[in-house]
Amino acid sequence: MRLKLAAGNWKMNGTGGDLHVLTELAQRHTHPACELLICPPATLLHRAAQAVEGAEIAVGGQDCHPQGNGAYTGDISAQMLIDAGASAVILGHSERRQYHAEADETVCAKALAAQAAGLTVIVCVGESLAQREAAETLQVIAGQIAGSVPDLASGNALVIAYEPIWAIGTGLVPDTGQIAEVHDFMRTRLQDRFGAEIGGQIRLLYGGSVKATNAEEIFAVPNVDGALVGGASLTAADFSPIVRALESST
Numbered sequence: 368m369r370l371k372l373a374a375g376n377w378k379m380n381g382t383g384g385d386l387h388v389l390t391e392l393a394q395r396h397t398h399p400a401c402e403l404l405i406c407p408p409a410t411l412l413h414r415a416a417q418a419v420e421g422a423e424i425a426v427g428g429q430d431c432h433p434q435g436n437g438a439y440t441g442d443i444s445a446q447m448l449i450d451a452g453a454s455a456v457i458l459g460h461s462e463r464r465q466y467h468a469e470a471d472e473t474v475c476a477k478a479l480a481a482q483a484a485g486l487t488v489i490v491c492v493g494e495s496l497a498q499r500e501a502a503e504t505l506q507v508i509a510g511q512i513a514g515s516v517p518d519l520a521s522g523n524a525l526v527i528a529y530e531p532i533w534a535i536g537t538g539l540v541p542d543t544g545q546i547a548e549v550h551d552f553m554r555t556r557l558q559d560r561f562g563a564e565i566g567g568q569i570r571l572l573y574g575g576s577v578k579a580t581n582a583e584e585i586f587a588v589p590n591v592d593g594a595l596v597g598g599a600s601l602t603a604a605d606f607s608p609i610v611r612a613l614e615s616s617t
């Protein structure tokens with residue numbers, strides 16, 4: 368059984384005054400029937416980890432460097448994320464691929480480092496609108512999974528988030544048939560590569576304009592094991608109903 372995961376990606380949002388969102392979430396979800404993860408900006412990680420201490424909420428980073436330490440100004444290593452209290456990291460988000468020119472090989476190197484450090488890795492994949500319109504979606508996803516996901520000894524510490532670029536922050540969401548097609552395809556690719564057991568352990572999240580209003584429908588899709596939520600993870604009032612929808616889908 369894969370434990371469902373509700374993950375929030377705060378992106379470049381949030382300062383100390385927003386930590387109350389975490390304490391509010393902790394109060395609302397004392398015994399969650401799914402895993403809860405919030406990935407705040409790196410500047411807030413340590414305080415976020417302290418804010419959720421004792422609660423069933425984990426915190427994670429939004430990126431890490433492949434090296435453990437060294438002359439990489441502005442970068443943060445996987446060990447540093449752990450030191451700050453993180454247990455997971457998002458890698459290869461389309462915004463990093465686009466604005467930081469991260470290729471699959473870079474994402475894979477980061478994933479290896481994060482795994483070695485003991486972090487749960489959330490690798491993001493997803494097609495652009497032009498790629499979808501050219502009927503290249505599955506080909507793009509296959510290439511990103513092959514290139515960004517490192518070899519694994521277990522599937523428990525790997526999560527893949529399918530985030531169509533055209534659905535991120537736009538209010539547009541693929542229909543459930545389109546989500547099912549990609550998630551089933553990812554499951555098959557992962558089981559072909561890693562075997563039925565490991566490939567069956569890897570959790571597959573959907574991300575892109577997930578809201579309280581569409582969560583239930585999305586979580587009913589087979590092979591959707593949770594969500595990676597951007598905008599609607601910034602307040603407890605928005606995120607909490609998504610968590611509840613996931614809990615009742617389990």
Ligand SMILES: O=C(CO)COP(=O)(O)O
Nearest residue numbers: 376535536575576597598
């Ligand atoms: O990019 C996302 C999460 O990583 C999705 O963002 P939105 O939920 O704001 O569309």
